Amino acid sequence: MAYSIEITQSTTRKQKPDPNHLIFGKHFTDHMFILDYSVEQGWYNPRIIPYQPITLDPAARVFHYGQTVFEGLKAYRTSEGRTLLFRPDQNFKRLNRSNVRMSIPELDEELAIEGLRKLVEIDQDWIPEVEGTSLYIRPFVIATQASLGVAPSHTYQFLIIMSPVGAYYAEGIHPVKIYVESDYVRTVKGGVGTAKTGGNYAASLKAQEEASGKGYSQVLWLDGVHHKYIEEVGSMNVFFKVNGTVITPELNGSILDGITRKSILELLASWNVPVEERTISIEELYEAHKNGTLEEAFGTGTAAVISPIGQLCWKDEEITLNGGETGELSAKLYDTLTGIQRGVLPDPFGWTMKL
Structure with missing residues (x-):
């Protein structure tokens, strides 16, 4: 379907930041996409x-x-000068699932993708070409009706803004230290944990602040009822390799259905790596470490793609995974997925969209 998108070009272009010293979310491109809604x-x-x-x-x-x-998704520049998007259809499908949970009208996904394509094409010279860099894309919806009544809004705006970002690992992929949160609760089954909504992230800030003060990079959340079952790490889904099998928490109504998570599961299946999506307790994980079967762990998300976990701390008991080094599987997954995203490796799954 052909969509009519009005385009107003900026008459004054911004100075682009140094691609070797990019700060996440600080600089924004010359244009943005907007779509309005009324009942x-x-x-x-x-x-x-x-x-x-x-x-x-x-x-x-x-x-x-x-x-x-x-x-959140990214556009990449290949060595041949092509522009690639990674699975934008999955992002807009998830956006609509979030919309439904938050009582926001669903978007026309094809229109959203077309708006994104045109926006990236107009501002494609903002895609940095230094290795490891990319153009971060932030689509979002806000309720705009002026009313203090507690009810769904009658008007909304959908916007897309974009920002050039540097390599997540400036000096190469390396393991992070994770603090297991036992007191605070981010979400529970039946809540809005499966929706990518701002309140989920606001609810995580206090625990993240305290973990950072103790020298840990992120928080590993446990379930909000029993405080024992592993859910996700801050802005990432989480995976554990135990005795040759990769285990990740099943989607239970309080865990975000990550696009990178989905891609990792599909990659592992194509490699015939045993995978289990199930509940796993923090006690089971520590027991696996004690008996020597916990081989490696990693988080997955748009920003880092793969973030190896080198240390875990639960109730003041710290354990080191894989000698504090990046695991073989973590490294292979990172190299493969980033290679596909950047067009360096073949894309047998049809994940990338060429502009």
């Missing part, structure tokens, strides 16, 4: 305009009741 018109008026502040009434429901969702 009477549905989603309408798709347009690309110069990047600029948005004006909202102080009573807009997004400020008071947190009715908002977002996504």
Whole structure:
């Protein structure tokens, strides 16, 4: 289907940051995509305009009741100068699942992808070409109706903004230290843990702040009822290799259905690596370490792709995994997935979209 997207080019272009010293989420491209919603018109008026502040009434429901969702994906520049997007269809499918949970009208996914394509094409010179860098893309929806009544908004805006980002590992992939959270709760089954909504991240900040103060990179969340079953690591899903089998927590209604998680599971299946999606307790994990069967662990997400876990701390008991080094499987998954994303390796799964 052909979509009519109005385009207003910026008359003044920003100075681009040094691609060798990029800070995540600090610099933004020259343009952004916007789509409006009203009960009477549905989603309408798709347009690309110069990047600029948005004006909202102080009573807009997004400020008071947190009715908002977002996504994160990347555009990559290949060595041949092509632009690749990684599985954008999956991001917009998940965005719509988040919309449903947050009582936001579903988007036309094809229109959203077309808006994204045109936006990336217009600002493609913002995609950094230094190895390991990329253009981070942030689609999001906000409730805009000015009303303090506790009810779903009648108006919304869907926007896409973009920011060049540096390599997650400036000096190469390396393991991180993770703190197992036993007191705070981020979400529970039946809540909004499966939705990519701002409140989930606000709920994680206190625990993250305390973990950082103790010298740990991220928090490993346990379930909110029993405080014993592993869920996810901060902004990442988590995997453990135990006695040759890769185990990851099953999607239980409080864990985000990660796009990278999905890709890793499909890669492992193609390699005939045994995988189990199931509940796993922190006690079981520590017991596996004690008896020598816990071989390696890693997190998965858009930012780092694969983040090896070198240490875990639970109730003041710290354990070291794989000698604190990146595991063989973690390294292979990282090299393979980033190779596909950047067009260096073949893409037998059809994951990349060429612009």
